[in-house]
Amino acid sequence: xxxxxxxxxxxxxEPVEKVELIWxxxxxxxxxxxxxxxxxxxxxxxxxxxxxxxxxxxSAFEKKAEDFAKKYQAREEDGVPVVKPPAGADVYLLGRTFxxxxxxxxxxxxxxxxxxxxxxxxxxxxxxxxNINIQVHPGLEHIITLTPTADGTFGIICNEYxxxxxxxxxxxxxxxxxxVAEGGAVATAAAKIGEAK
Amino acid sequence: xxxxxxxxxGPLPRKTEFRQCQYTGLKVDIAAQTLIKVNxxxxxxxxxxxxxxxxxxxxxxxxxxxxxxxxxxxxxxTAHGADVLxxxxxxxxxxxxxxxxxxxxxxxxxxxxxxxxxxxLMVVGALVANxxxxxxxxxxxxxxxxxxxxxxHFYLGLIVFAVGALxxxxxxFATLVIAKDEKTYExxxxxxxxxxxxxxxxxxxxxxxxxxxxxxxxxxxxGLIGNIDPLMYKAIWWGFGHSSxxxxxxxxxxxxxxxxxxxxxxKPLSEKVSRTAFLMYILFLQLASAHHxxxxxxxxxxxxxxxxxxxxxxxxxxxxxHGLTVPGAIEAAQRxxxxxxxxxxxxxxxxxxxxxxxxxxxxxxxxxxxGGISGVTLGTEQLNVLMHNTIYVPGHFHATVVxxxxxxxxxxxYIVLPLIFQREVILPGLARWQPYLxxxxxxxxxxxxxxxxxxxxxxxxxxxxxxxASISFQHSASAFLMMGLNGISxxxxxxxxxxxxxxVVGTVLFGQKVGPGHKLTFPLHAAGPEAVxxxxxxxxxxxxxxxxxxxxxFICFVLYYFVNWKYLADLWLFR
Ligand code: HEM
Ligand SMILES: [Cu+2]
Ligand SMILES: [Cu+2]
Numbered sequence: 001x002x003x004x005x006x007x008x009x010x011x012x013x014e015p016v017e018k019v020e021l022i023w024x025x026x027x028x029x030x031x032x033x034x035x036x037x038x039x040x041x042x043x044x045x046x047x048x049x050x051x052x053x054x055x056x057x058x059s060a061f062e063k064k065a066e067d068f069a070k071k072y073q074a075r076e077e078d079g080v081p082v083v084k085p086p087a088g089a090d091v092y093l094l095g096r097t098f099x100x101x102x103x104x105x106x107x108x109x110x111x112x113x114x115x116x117x118x119x120x121x122x123x124x125x126x127x128x129x130x131n132i133n134i135q136v137h138p139g140l141e142h143i144i145t146l147t148p149t150a151d152g153t154f155g156i157i158c159n160e161y162x163x164x165x166x167x168x169x170x171x172x173x174x175x176x177x178x179x180v181a182e183g184g185a186v187a188t189a190a191a192k193i194g195e196a197k
Numbered sequence: 198x199x200x201x202x203x204x205x206x207g208p209l210p211r212k213t214e215f216r217q218c219q220y221t222g223l224k225v226d227i228a229a230q231t232l233i234k235v236n237x238x239x240x241x242x243x244x245x246x247x248x249x250x251x252x253x254x255x256x257x258x259x260x261x262x263x264x265x266x267x268x269x270x271x272x273x274x275t276a277h278g279a280d281v282l283x284x285x286x287x288x289x290x291x292x293x294x295x296x297x298x299x300x301x302x303x304x305x306x307x308x309x310x311x312x313x314x315x316x317x318l319m320v321v322g323a324l325v326a327n328x329x330x331x332x333x334x335x336x337x338x339x340x341x342x343x344x345x346x347x348x349x350h351f352y353l354g355l356i357v358f359a360v361g362a363l364x365x366x367x368x369x370f371a372t373l374v375i376a377k378d379e380k381t382y383e384x385x386x387x388x389x390x391x392x393x394x395x396x397x398x399x400x401x402x403x404x405x406x407x408x409x410x411x412x413x414x415x416x417x418x419x420g421l422i423g424n425i426d427p428l429m430y431k432a433i434w435w436g437f438g439h440s441s442x443x444x445x446x447x448x449x450x451x452x453x454x455x456x457x458x459x460x461x462x463x464k465p466l467s468e469k470v471s472r473t474a475f476l477m478y479i480l481f482l483q484l485a486s487a488h489h490x491x492x493x494x495x496x497x498x499x500x501x502x503x504x505x506x507x508x509x510x511x512x513x514x515x516x517x518x519h520g521l522t523v524p525g526a527i528e529a530a531q532r533x534x535x536x537x538x539x540x541x542x543x544x545x546x547x548x549x550x551x552x553x554x555x556x557x558x559x560x561x562x563x564x565x566x567x568g569g570i571s572g573v574t575l576g577t578e579q580l581n582v583l584m585h586n587t588i589y590v591p592g593h594f595h596a597t598v599v600x601x602x603x604x605x606x607x608x609x610x611y612i613v614l615p616l617i618f619q620r621e622v623i624l625p626g627l628a629r630w631q632p633y634l635x636x637x638x639x640x641x642x643x644x645x646x647x648x649x650x651x652x653x654x655x656x657x658x659x660x661x662x663x664x665x666a667s668i669s670f671q672h673s674a675s676a677f678l679m680m681g682l683n684g685i686s687x688x689x690x691x692x693x694x695x696x697x698x699x700x701v702v703g704t705v706l707f708g709q710k711v712g713p714g715h716k717l718t719f720p721l722h723a724a725g726p727e728a729v730x731x732x733x734x735x736x737x738x739x740x741x742x743x744x745x746x747x748x749x750x751f752i753c754f755v756l757y758y759f760v761n762w763k764y765l766a767d768l769w770l771f772r
Contacts (some may be wrong), residue, residue, distance in 0.1 A: 016467045019740045020521060023747055024470065027517040030751075031510030034577065034758070038502055041579050041762075046770040049582055053494040078667060099667065111770075116494070121344050122427055124586045128653040129673060132768055133585040135492045137427050138344065142494030147770035155670035157663070159586040159655035161338050163345065164268055167660040170668040 049134065049144070056141040058119045065092035065115075069102045077103060082174070090115060093156075093171070095123035095136045097163055100156045100171025107178045111147045123169065124160030133159060148175040213305040218616060219713060221459075221726035224381075225617075229299035229306035233292045233617050234705075235316055236365075237610070240288035241701050243323065244603070247280025248694040252687055255642065258588075259684025260661060260677050267659040271336040274657060276327065278339035282598065283358070283441075284323045289606045290396065290448050291315070291365040296617070297393035297451065298372035301730055304381040307371030315364035322358025325350050338657060340434065343414065343425040352415035356408060363404045369397050387730050388465055388472065389458070392451030395475040396444045403444060406436035428495050435489040445598060446516065447478055449560065449605035453523045455729055456557040456608055460548055462724035463530035466522050467734045474522070477515035491581035501578045513573055520565045521747050524558075529738030530728070540741040551719045552622075556608025556632035563636060564601030567643050570754050571596060580761050583768070588658075589650020596643035599690070604636055607697055614701070615717050620708030625718045628700050635693025641686025649679035651764075 016024075042048050068091065074084040081102040085091050087110035094101050096119040106112060116125055118138040125134045130150075136142070156171035214227040250273045256264040257273075265273060299306040306312060328350070329335045335347035373394065376382060386394070410433040416422045454471070457463035465471045490496050531543030548554040571593040574580055584590065614622050622628050654661055654676050661680065663670045711717075722728075 014467055014469055014734045016470055017525075017735075017738065017740070019744050020466050020470055020518075020525065023521045024514075024518060026751065027514040030755075031514050034510060034573070035502070037762075038578050042498065045579060045766070046772070047582065047765050047768050048498070048579055048772050049492065050772055051494075051497050080668070103668070122342055124655070126586065126653065126655060127769075128670065130769055131583055131587070131651070131653045132771065133492055133582055133587060135494065135585065137494060140428070140494045145772050149769050155668075157653075157655055157658075157670060159658070160342075161271070161345075161657040164271060164336070165665075166271075167267065167658050167663065168666040170663055170666040170670050172668050172670075 050142070052143040054141045054143075055139060056117060058117070058138050061092070061094060061115075061117045061141060062119055065094045065101065068092040073102075074105060077172075085112065088112065093125075094119055095125065095158065095169075096120050098158070098165035098169035100125070100158070100169065103172045103174070105174040105176060106146075106148050108148050108151045108175050109178055111145050114144045114146045116142045116144065121162045122160050123158045123162050126157045126159040127173070128155045128157055130154060135160060148173075151175045151177050215305075219715075220616060220717070220721055221730075223300055223726065223730065224303040226299050226305045228309035228312075229295050230617055232306065232309060232312045232316065233295050233300075233613070236288050236292040236295070237613060237617075238705065239316070239320060239323075240285050240292065240606075241610075241698060243280045243284035243288060244694070245698045246327075247277055247285055248691065248698075250274075250277035250280060252691045253277075255684050255687030257659065258661075258680055259687075260680055262684060263660075268333070268336070270659045271338075271657070272330060272333060275336050275338050276330045279326055279330065279355075280323075281603075282339060283355070284319075286441075286445055286598070286602060286606075287358070287362050288319065290400075290444060291319070291362065292613070293448050293452070293606075293609070294365065294369040294393055294397060295372075296613070297390045298369050298376065300617075301387055301390050302373070302376040302382045304372055304376035304379065307368050307375055311364060312368050315361045315368065318361025318364065319358050320361075322354045322356070322361060324354070325357065326354030329354060340438065341414070342434075343417070343427050343430050346418055349415055349418040352411050352418055356411050356415060359404045359407045359411070363401070363408075366397050366400045366404070369393070382730075385732055387732055388468060389451045389455045389729055391472055392447055392454065392475050395479050396447035396451065398479050399440055399447060400444050403437050403440040406433055406440065410434050410437065428490075428493065431490060431493070435487075439489060442594075442598065443478055443512070445602040447475060449564075449602045450475075450516075450519050450523070452605045452609045453519070453557055453561055454526070456553050456612065457523060457527045457530070458729035459612060459721050459725040460551060460554050460557075461527055461530045461534065462722040462728045463526040464728045464733060464735045466525045466529065466738060466740075468732050469734075470518060471522050474515040474518040477511055481511040481515075488576035488581070491576070491578055492585035498578065510573075513569070516565075516569060517747075520561070520569070520750065521743060523561055524746055525738070525740050525743040526735060527558075528740055528743045529735045530722075532739060534722075537739075540745055544742055548719075550629050551611070552628045552632050553608045553611040553719060555629075556604050556611070556636070559632055559636035560601050560604040560608065563596060563604070563640050563643075565750060566753060567640060567647075568593065568597035568601050570757050571643075571647060573754070574758055574761050577758075577761075580765055583761065583765055584650050586656055587650035588646045588654045588656045591656050592643050592646030592648070592650055595639060595646065600636060600639035600643055604632060604639065607635065608632060610697075610701060611719060612721075614704050614708065615711055615719070618705055618708070619711040620704045621711055621715070622700065622718055623703045623708050624700055627696055628719075631693055631696045631700065633693075635690055635697065638686050638688070638690025638693050642683055642690055645679045645683035645686055649676050649683065652676040652679065654680065 069081045072083045072085045073081045075082045083102045084105040091112045092115045118136045123136045154173045158169035215224045256262045257270045335351040337345045337347040417425045528543045536543040536546045
């Protein structure tokens with residue numbers, strides 16, 4: 001039976017079944033739609049990962065983070081400074097085996113320029129339970145403009161394997177209600193969003 | 198590619214011994230048959246070892262059991278990834294390549310001696326890498342991102358393995374050339390071989406990327422190179438890591454077509470469409486490695502979008518096409534076989550008691566619904582931030598590579614045992630259940646890991662209670678529940694896996710020899726051999742059932758996609 005000759009030698013000229021054709025068109029159109037939507041989210045969405053990245057020596061980044069913590073330190077928790085920067089400030093958060101440093105205290109509805117980098121290996125910034133996950137590299141300073149939309153206590157865990165202590169690597173962000181009139185906060189947040197690309 | 202010259206241009210081609218297969222009429226080169234056997238056996242050995250490691254990992258991640266110490270956990274997880282994702286899969290793929298070239302084309306295998314060299318290199322490489330991991334100090338996960346550093350022989354083992362695999366791929370090409378020269382087939386190669394060819398072409402690119410990045414990394418680990426840029430490493434490493442998944446997809450889709458052909462006599466709906474879809478993998482998938490870098494600093498949005506949409510969606514489209522043409526071809530064939538009632542009689546009356554069929558169809562469904570939909574969602578630039586590096590990621594790829602590829606390879610094994618090993622499958626009653634057990638278990642681990650990931654649980658993480666952390670953190674109770682359900686599913690998958698290994702090893706050692714005139718326990722379809730070795734499209738088929746299936750699939754896809762955008766819109770704002 002395997003010696004019978006092929007049914008149609010010119011397979012590339014055969015007609016295509018209707019159902020098949022419809023499906024090809026649907027699949028293609030859906031691909032185009034997903035592409036357009038991804039681009040569109042840069043304009044209509046409020047969650048787009050920033051591309052602002054600079055090369056930085058780990059020691060230089062450590063210095064910046066320490067200066068930042070000293071400048072805005074509010075208190076201390078188990079030897080770790082809790083830092084309360086003003087709205088709109090440059091905020092430094094460093095990852096190192098096995099700690100996110102320092103602890104931050106932010107205000108709901110305010111935007112901050114968060115500088116993320118690592119002093120040693122790659123780490124995974126994973127804000128919980130909000131579930132924002134960003135890769136952190138040594139030597140790259142990644143700047144994200146972040147606006148908390150809920151108050152409470154949030155954990156940062158590490159979700160890039162970084163050695164045997166990986167599961168002990170945590171950090172914390174407190175988000176407090178804004179003290180002054182609510183309207184003001186909302187207005188500044190809205191203005192900030194408005195100026196996004 | 199000197200092997201081609203050695204094999205085909207030599208004045209005296211080696212004396213080849215053939216036998217004729219009583220079920221398919223194919224001429225089988227005995228040397229090729231032996232090589233298919235040894236590669237398949239090596240594959241199953243690594244599946245057994247790696248699967249056991251998988252169970253240990255899952256039991257550790259089950260909070261109520263928490264089996265291993267943290268050090269052992271990271272060690273075993275590294276071994277699990279390497280043994281199943283690399284060694285099991287690639288050994289099996291080499292067997293598939295030899296089968297799709299030499300056997301399906303009635304041809305001799307090019308240079309069997311070199312094929313043995315390839316095999317030995319692969320075995321040695323795999324053993325060396327395993328030893329390195331088991332010695333400790335190389336618990337860097339199979340991705341081995343610098344600056345995390347393993348012992349030099351870890352990288353060396355992987356490099357040697359890749360060289361062996363590359364040689365095997367070269368022999369596949371050489372065999373195609375010989376078959377063409379010696380006119381062992383007429384017209385174009387059959388679709389299954391065509392699919393294997395696309396897998397092989399992608400493999401060249403893939404293994405080259407692997408070598409390009411692992412060789413300098415090896416030199417770095419022995420101190421000859423000062424520094425490996427982590428971002429550059431990742432970009433090239435995923436050229437290997439992701440494209441190798443494309444090899445798997447091309448290989449297991451070829452197997453879907455093959456099993457459909459052999460068991461129900463399915464011919465492609467349209468050769469043109471199916472082949473074009475395979476070609477699209479070659480053209481578009483390589484760059485999709487970008488979707489592993491979506492949460493990375495230092496890459497522009499334009500670059501991410503271009504590489505994940507234009508490139509990836511065309512490859513996704515190709516998979517969606519196969520997702521219609523494979524069940525469509527089966528439906529058409531079953532209707533020809535007389536199952537014409539309603540929309541689904543063809544499916545109800547399919548050979549569900551044959552593990553090759555049930556394994557193949559479950560693989561198709563689970564790969565599409567769980568693996569495909571989650572993969573596209575995960576690979577969307579902004580949505581990636583929701584699950585990057587959470588345990589959602591292993592959830593997604595256990596749907597693709599375990600429920601999809603591994604299950605398809607298991608299904609194919611039930612055909613390879615009687616046809617190539619020429620042994621009757623032992624324990625047929627249990628064999629009938631094996632694909633269901635493994636499929637349900639694999640679907641469970643995929644779903645529950647995805648669920649836990651959505652709740653923020655990290656991948657590659659020993660302790661979700663963070664008991665040793667200086668700053669405490671607690672996951673939600675539902676996250677713990679998900680990880681527990683994942684553990685239970687792992688037990689089911691392991692049961693299916695153990696059964697598979699027992700059946701394969703038992704059959705190879707003790708199965709009844711298949712003599713002339715033997716009636717197979719799991720028979721082939723009378724028109725099967727023709728459907729698999731020749732090309733030609735199905736004529737004027739009726740495809741109501743398949744149309745409904747893909748419509749349901751599409752609705753699930755769209756809903757799930759938008760649900761995730763909704764999740765994203767509820768996050769803190771960032772830009
Ligand atoms: C009995 C079957 C299996 C079970 C129970 C299982 C379970 C698991 C679990 C729980 C993880 C850990 C997730 C984490 O902590 O990050 C994992 C990781 C992984 N599994 Fe499996 N698995 C099984 C089979 C397979 C197979 C057959 C493959 C490949 C074909 C595979 C490939 C992987 C890979 C590549 C990883 C990631 C390792 C890493 O993150 O470095 N698994 N598996
Ligand atoms: Cu870390
Ligand atoms: Cu970590």
